[in-house]
Amino acid sequence: MARDNDSGRCAPCQAAERERLSAPPPVPGPFWEHEPVRLALAGRHLGRVIRAYRHHPYHGRTPLPQSAVAAWLGITQAQLSRVENGPPVVHLDRLIHWARLLRVPEQHLWFSLPGQTPPTARAGVERPDPQSVTSVKTAGPVTPPIRLDAATTASDQGGGITDRRQFHALAALAGIATTGFPHLFDGPADAPLSIGMDQVRQASSLVEQFRQADTVAGADQLCDIAVRVHSRLSSWATKATYSREVDAALQAALADLAIETAWLAVDSDRRPEARPYLNEAITRARIADDPRMEVRAFAQLALLVRDAHPGESLHSAEAALRASAGWGTPRLATLLHLRTAHTYAVLRDTSSFSRAMAKARRELERGTSEDDMPFLHFVTAQEVRGIEGLSYLALGRADRAADAFRAITESISPAFRRNRIYYAVQLAGAQCRLGDINEAARTAMDALPDTCQVSSRRVWRHLAEVRSSLAQAQRPTARSREFVDAFDQAVSR
Structure with missing residues (x-):
């Protein structure tokens, strides 16, 4: 090897490795102590960290090309150039995703990776004491100032x-x-x-x-x-x-x-x-x-306009799928296919609904990824069943919807408590449609205490619809009357 080659590998080996790299290679611990990398990390500018990473002597005499590193990051070469030379990235999703991808050691980061020790705790920095804030003033009557x-x-x-x-x-x-x-x-x-x-x-x-x-x-x-x-x-x-x-x-x-x-x-x-x-x-x-932010917005828009404007909902979900091509994770694809499946159900397009659900399940089976954006944490097998149940309701199949909701309420993780309550209320609604008044009242009664604990008018509205259906039943039962009274008392408090 040449005298000035400090990488430990000959030039032909370096060239061959560079050609076959499809993901960031493992690097030794001292890699992150290299002066340009260390200064970029201290400056809290991940773009400069990436540029210093590309130019590190460990990779050889020639820097890693922007096109190769951009492919790792799921962006274009032009976007990477702007990331390296523009303002610091502040969006936490991107910071976490790229830091994990490059395997930046946690102790060098200025932000926390999920499941890791917060950087302020690592550095010994005192956090503000929540109790030192005597009150929180809000814009309206929803949350009054309380000590x-x-x-x-x-x-x-x-x-x-x-x-x-x-x-x-x-x-x-x-x-x-x-x-x-x-x-x-x-x-x-x-x-x-x-x-x-x-x-x-x-x-x-x-x-x-x-x-x-x-x-x-x-x-x-x-x-x-x-x-x-x-x-x-x-x-x-x-x-x-x-x-x-x-x-x-x-x-x-x-x-x-x-x-x-x-x-x-x-x-x-x-x-x-x-x-x-x-x-x-x-x-x-x-x-x-920022394509990741754009995809999130389109995914939310597809949900928002689904019932009133299903055609626009489909266009929004498809736009998100196109924008995420090349970098989207299986879990993100699962969510977007679920959006299209539910919309097809609203349109009463059974065959397209079935195809979209099949795609969602295939993507879910591919598993989670370290690159998943934090907001995707709720996309689980239970959520797939939940969207399937809501879709069956839209298709007029209350029996299949009830089966899906029942499976969720029996198995959902405690971490998704609000979803469990939401789907329990949906189960009660499906049972009302099936004419099973007693079971609907029992399910709704079981969900009522939990619904009182969550601050979600969306859930309350669905439970109010169940209450209305039970109150108007042609043959009310003692159980249905009991729930109607309990609901009315809860609302009047």
């Missing part, structure tokens, strides 16, 4: 599940309130004079804060807050000045927030409000050249 220390006291004194859930919800909301934007919830709405990358990172972190809060507080308590936060940030982005490199990152962060706001509007049964956010998200994702 967190009062919620803590109630929980410590045995206040029960509701108090503990309220405390965790308030803690999550306090996390949103302390993300670095002190005037998102109250105070003057004056826009900052300029926006930098630190503020973009803080804005990007809001989406994860909303997701965490949603799991404990529910959409009803969060939707108005998300609407106000989105309005404030969008207004600031319009009025403030910022560099060209900040622009793409800011657009991606605002697109992510718009998608989350749209979902909260859907789950709180405010569907008409969701459409403008998704339209905005698609536009911002394209400005930011």
